Amino acid sequence: MEIARMFINLKLRVKLLFAFGSILLLSALLFFKFFQTLDKLNAYHSVSEKVDAVNIYLLEMDAAAQYFIFEGYKDSHFHEHHKSPFVDSYTKNLGFVKDELKLIGVTELIDTVSTTKLILQSLDSLDSKFNELIHLFEDRGFKDFGLEGQLRKAIHSVENVSFQYDKADMLMLRRHEKDFFLRKDIKYQKEFNTKFEHFISSVRSGTGGDEQASIIQNLLNYQSLFNNVVDIDTRIGLKETEGIKGAINEDLISLKGSIQSLRTYVKDRSSSFKQYAIGTLIILFVAQLSLGIILTIVYSDVITKAIKELRNAMKSLSDGIFPSKLVVKSKEEIGETKLAFNQLLDRMKAAQEFSEELGNGELKASYNSIFTDDILARSLLKMQTQLVSSSEKQDIINWTNMGMAQLNDILKMENAEIHVLGDKIVKLLVQYLNANQGAIYIVHQKASEHYAERIATYAYNKKKFVDQKIEAGQGLIGQCLLEKSTIVLTDIPTDFVKITSGLGEAVPSFVIIIPLVAQTKMQGVLELASFQKLHPYQIQFLEKIAENIASILSNKKINSETSRLLNEAQQRATQLASQEEEIRQNAEEMQAMQEQLEREKNLMEKEIVLLKSLLKQQLNEA
16 A cells, blocks of 8 residues: 555656656567567578579579480580580589578578488489489480490491492381481380391391401491490480489479478468467557556546547557547647657558558558658568569569460470471560560571571561571671671661551561570571560570570471481482382393394204205205
């Protein structure tokens, strides 16, 4: 009782100091908890970004490995120096993945040590298989390198021997060899070995001394080398799901699943912490509000009307309703308190309105400029900046991945004719980039000619673009053909290509010409024109997919050349068979004529003998 009486007898100033001191203490605790929560949220966000980075690096590593498996091992530089940009990219991104995983594993917020350790072990296993695959490709070689190079030398040794053998059998062996290299089907090895036994038997049945022994030895070497190449290709994997390639793909799929599980785990923990933090803040806020109400009730008999106004205002605020500003009639402590409350009310309104706009997805909302120096305002603005940055980066990544996926769907149309494939590619790019027109040119380089031929267009005026053939150095396309570098035009001359629509024609505001280069060789040129300037990430997207398009154009050209050579070989075989039949028929006709002449000779000899006999008889009678 004495204590209560002493407390009641305290001066108003002391009571107010005590009351508001208690509230301010809770406010400080609330703000401290709020900023501590923001720090942890930033830490969770940092871990989440690292996991996303690991996912991106893993995708880059996957792309580099796939590029090397499909095309990189064919590069002569790889076989000469045992180096490849795809292998370097794979190794670099593998290092990034391991570094990020190690950082994630040592974080104190989340227990990810066991998970990251398993992923690192899987990465080591994948790396071991990929290095084994590299060694197999080095042993196998390509064209003039490795076992395939020795195979070519062996068959040339057979063809250069002067021993006479059936050329058709040799062509059939080469055909089975090429069929295996093109289709990667083990049945062609069986057909090759079967035909080989028939061929070498026919060679052994002939006579030729040293030349016969030489061709037999060369043929056996040729067969051995071919079977060795088949064995290595089988170990590598004739299909994507077989051999080391299949094991690598399975490891990559497993790694992607593990990374996705880690991402889900991190995001779930982050979400749980957010819920916990929000609950804690609400409890502290409710505790602060409750204390204010209790103090208001205790002081209701001893404080003035001004304090009651503050109490009513605070109660309204605690009920979730912003009260009207308090009327300030004095400049003493209560007046200053009202002014401070009004300012706090304005700041909270500004923070509340800004938070609601962010919650509604309006990431570009503006904060009230009067309160931008507020600690809470700076924190919210910093959070807004991070959200906007993350959203923009994610939008660009999603946009790029979607474009790559749509393009890959088109590039998988292996049986499509090159003009049809080109039309689909340029149509997709024009529509996806919101451009207005575009064209694809394929490069032809012969001994005396170097030019680009337009194979696909979208929204071009056919009357103004009759020429399908552009020489190297002629115009911007020809210049790009020579320099092999991207050309970007924003200051377009009035006599340049015009974009045509139903309302008329107009000069574009932006033109980009990108070389399509695969394995350092110019395969084609991509041209796009638009009324709007492309963003840097869109240009990077085009330059990134240019190599994919170039690889497809290169494959189409190689397939076309292979088909042409095969047709020529078949025509030669048919011609040789026809000539052989004609020689046989001529030999039969000569044999028949010789027999007829022999019969006529015998008849004439009989007639001469008869005439001599008659002449002799007449002479005797005379």
